[in-house]
Amino acid sequence: MAGDAADGRRYVSGLLDAAAIAAGDALDAEVVVVGSGAGGAVTAALLAEAGFDVLIVEEGPWVEQESVRPFSLEQMDWQYRAGGVTVALGLPSIAYTEGRCAGGGTEVNSGLYFRPPVDLIDRWTTDYQIKDLDPDEIAGIADEVEQALDVGKVPGRKTPGSEILRRGAAALGWRHSEIPRWMTYPPGGDAVTGKRQSMTRTYLPRAFAAGARMVVDCRVDKLTVGKGVATGLSVRYSDGTRSEIRCRHAIVCGGAIQTPALLQRSGVRGRIGRSLAVHPTVKLSGRFAGEVNVPDDVPVHQVKEFAPDLSFGGSASHPGLVALALSDHWAEFSRAITEWRRICIYYAAITSEGRGVVQAVPGLRDPLVTYRLTHRDRETLRSGLARLALLMLEAGADEVYPSFRGAPVVRNRRDLATMQQSFAASKASVMTVHLCSTVPMGEALDRCGADSFGRVHGTSNVWVNDASLLPSAPGVNPQATVMAFAIRNVRRFIETNGRGDA
Amino acid sequence: MRSVPSAPLVGPFADRLLALDLPELDRPRRAEVVAFAARRVDGLPSIMRIGVLIIATLFRVALLVPGSSAFVRFVARTPLPLFGEYVRLIRSLGYAYVWETWPGTQPTGAAT
Numbered sequence: 250m251a252g253d254a255a256d257g258r259r260y261v262s263g264l265l266d267a268a269a270i271a272a273g274d275a276l277d278a279e280v281v282v283v284g285s286g287a288g289g290a291v292t293a294a295l296l297a298e299a300g301f302d303v304l305i306v307e308e309g310p311w312v313e314q315e316s317v318r319p320f321s322l323e324q325m326d327w328q329y330r331a332g333g334v335t336v337a338l339g340l341p342s343i344a345y346t347e348g349r350c351a352g353g354g355t356e357v358n359s360g361l362y363f364r365p366p367v368d369l370i371d372r373w374t375t376d377y378q379i380k381d382l383d384p385d386e387i388a389g390i391a392d393e394v395e396q397a398l399d400v401g402k403v404p405g406r407k408t409p410g411s412e413i414l415r416r417g418a419a420a421l422g423w424r425h426s427e428i429p430r431w432m433t434y435p436p437g438g439d440a441v442t443g444k445r446q447s448m449t450r451t452y453l454p455r456a457f458a459a460g461a462r463m464v465v466d467c468r469v470d471k472l473t474v475g476k477g478v479a480t481g482l483s484v485r486y487s488d489g490t491r492s493e494i495r496c497r498h499a500i501v502c503g504g505a506i507q508t509p510a511l512l513q514r515s516g517v518r519g520r521i522g523r524s525l526a527v528h529p530t531v532k533l534s535g536r537f538a539g540e541v542n543v544p545d546d547v548p549v550h551q552v553k554e555f556a557p558d559l560s561f562g563g564s565a566s567h568p569g570l571v572a573l574a575l576s577d578h579w580a581e582f583s584r585a586i587t588e589w590r591r592i593c594i595y596y597a598a599i600t601s602e603g604r605g606v607v608q609a610v611p612g613l614r615d616p617l618v619t620y621r622l623t624h625r626d627r628e629t630l631r632s633g634l635a636r637l638a639l640l641m642l643e644a645g646a647d648e649v650y651p652s653f654r655g656a657p658v659v660r661n662r663r664d665l666a667t668m669q670q671s672f673a674a675s676k677a678s679v680m681t682v683h684l685c686s687t688v689p690m691g692e693a694l695d696r697c698g699a700d701s702f703g704r705v706h707g708t709s710n711v712w713v714n715d716a717s718l719l720p721s722a723p724g725v726n727p728q729a730t731v732m733a734f735a736i737r738n739v740r741r742f743i744e745t746n747g748r749g750d751a
Numbered sequence: 752m753r754s755v756p757s758a759p760l761v762g763p764f765a766d767r768l769l770a771l772d773l774p775e776l777d778r779p780r781r782a783e784v785v786a787f788a789a790r791r792v793d794g795l796p797s798i799m800r801i802g803v804l805i806i807a808t809l810f811r812v813a814l815l816v817p818g819s820s821a822f823v824r825f826v827a828r829t830p831l832p833l834f835g836e837y838v839r840l841i842r843s844l845g846y847a848y849v850w851e852t853w854p855g856t857q858p859t860g861a862a863t
Binding site: 330 | 772787790791794795796798799830839842843844846847848849850851852855856857858
C-alpha cells in the first residue's frame with residue numbers, strides 16, 4: 250500500500266527499485282503483466298489476489314496525482330507518450346494521446362464513466378463470435394467496478410462549462426445528461442474538489458497488498474516467443490540497461506497502440522494491428538459573457554441526442570489549450586485569447602466507420618500508425634461541428650471559434666451556414682483519445698487476433714487484456730468496458746490455470 | 752535519427768515563425784519557447800520525428816539563402832501540403848507553451 254517515506258516522498262510497497270534491478274537482479278514471475286492501465290491494473294490485482302506470482306512491467310514512471318497539474322504541459326511531459334504529440338497519419342492526420350505512466354490513461358483522462366453498452370455486447374457476440382459473453386455477467390462486473398472506483402455524480406455545483414452544455418441542449422430539446430465520474434469528494438465538496446480514483450489509487454494498491462511486484466521506467470522491447478510459447482521478455486530500463494524477465498504467462502496490456510506493436514515486434518502473426526478503431530473528434534471554442542473557464546477540470550454533462558453516431562462534450566480549457574484551439578485561424582481568432590477566462594473548449598465526437606493500422610517498423614522504436622476516415626465520417630464531423638456550434642449559440646455564446654483552417658467566427662445562425670460550407674475534415678484539427686480494437690477478441694479468425702478470453706490466436710500463453718480486445722469503438726468512453734472485459738477474462742484465466750501455487 | 756538533436760534544425764525556423772506571429776514576445780521568452788518546441792520534437796515517435804527532421808532540414812537550408820524572410824512569411828500564411836503540417840506543429844507547441852506559461856500574454860506576444 251502507499252505510504253509516506255521519511256524524506257516526504259510517497260512510496261509504494263511492491264514497487265521495485267529499477268536501479269537495483271538494472272545492477273543485475275534477475276527477475277522472473279509466474280505471470281508478467283505488461284502495462285498498468287485500466288486493463289493491466291485489474292488483471293494484476295485479480296491474479297495476485299488469486300495467489301499468482303505477478304510482476305507488472307510499466308514503461309512510464311510512477312507519478313503521484315497531486316504532483317502535477319491536470320491537463321498541463323508538465324503532465325504531458327511526465328505522463329503522456331511523446332509529451333502528448335502522437336499522430337495517426339492520414340488525410341487528415343488524427344492527433345491522439347496515450348498515457349505512459351503507472352496507471353496509464355486512467356491517470357490523465359477525464360474520469361467519466363459509461364457502463365458497457367448492452368446492445369453493443371450483443372452485436373460483438375454475433376459479429377466476432379465471442380463465446381460465453383454474457384451481458385448479465387458484464388453488468389454484474391460493472392457493479393463491482395463502480396463500487397471499487399466510487400463512481401458517482403458530482404455533488405453540489407457543476408462547473409460553468411458543464412452548465413453551458415446542459416443549457417444549450419435543454420434549449421434545443423436535445424437529450425443530455427450528467428455523466429458519473431470515478432472520483433471521491435470531500436464533505437461539502439464540488440466539481441473541482443474531486444480526487445480521481447485512478448489505478449494508482451485503487452487496483453494497483455490492491456495488487457501490491459496481494460503480493461504483486463511492479464517495476465516502472467522499464468520498456469518491454471519484445472517477448473521471447475517460440476512455437477507459440479512465450480518464455481520471457483526482453484526489457485530495457487530508462488537508463489538504457491537491458492535485461493531479461495522469465496515468465497510462464499505474458500499478459501500484454503499496453504493499450505491499443507503499444508500492445509499490437511509489441512506483439513508484432515515479437516513475431517506474433519495474425520489479425521494484429523489491422524483494425525484500429527477510434528472516436529474522431531473536432532473542436533470549437535465558445536466565448537461567453539461571464540467567466541466560465543475552469544482550467545483544471547472538464548465538464549461532466551454530455552449531449553447524446555445523436556448517439557451513438559455523434560456526441561458532444563467538453564474538453565480541458567486552460568489558457569494554453571485555448572490558444573491551441575484558436576491557432577487554426579489565428580489571424581481572425583487571436584484577439585479572443587486575452588479573454589480566455591470567458592472561453593471553454595467543446596468537442597463533437599463521432600463513431601467512425603473508418604479503420605486504422607498499427608505497424609511495427611524494424612529498427613524503429615515506435616510503430617507507424619495510420620487512420621482513414623470514410624466519406625460518411627467526414628460528413629458526420631461536418632454536421633457534428635455545426636450542431637455543436639448551434640448548441641453554443643443557444644447556450645448564450647457571444648462568439649464561437651471552430652477549430653479548422655480558415656474557419657469563420659460564428660455569431661448567429663447565418664454564420665453557421667457559412668461555417669458548414671467552408672468546413673472540410675482535411676482542414677480541421679481532428680483528434681481522439683479513445684483507441685481500441687487492434688487485437689479484436691473472438692473466434693472469427695478472419696477478423697480476430699485473440700480468442701474469446703484474450704489469448705492470442707496461435708499462442709498458448711500470450712494474452713491481451715486491454716482496449717485492443719474491444720471489437721469496435723464503443724461510442725462512449727471505453728474505460729468501464731475495458732475494465733469489465735478485463736475482469737471477465739482474468740477470471741476465466743484463473744479458472745483455467747488454477748491458483749499460482751496449485 | 753534519435754541521436755540527431757533537433758534544436759539546430761528546428762530552432763532557427765521556430766524562432767523566425769514566432770517572431771513573425773508574436774512580434775512583441777520578448778527575446779528571452781521566445782528562446783524559452785523555441786527550446787520547448789525542440790524538446791518536444793526530440794521526443795516525437797520515431798517515424799514522425801524522422802519526417803519532421805527531414806522537413807526541418809529543408810527549412811533550415813531555405814533560411815540560409817537570401818530572401819528567407821519572405822520564405823518564412825509565405826510558409827506561415829500558406830497551408831502547403833505536408834510542409835504546412837510542420838508549421839502547424841511548431842505553432843501549436845509554441846502557442847500552447849506561451850499561454851500556459853504566461854496566460855496574460857497579448858495576441859501580439861506582448862506581456863501584460
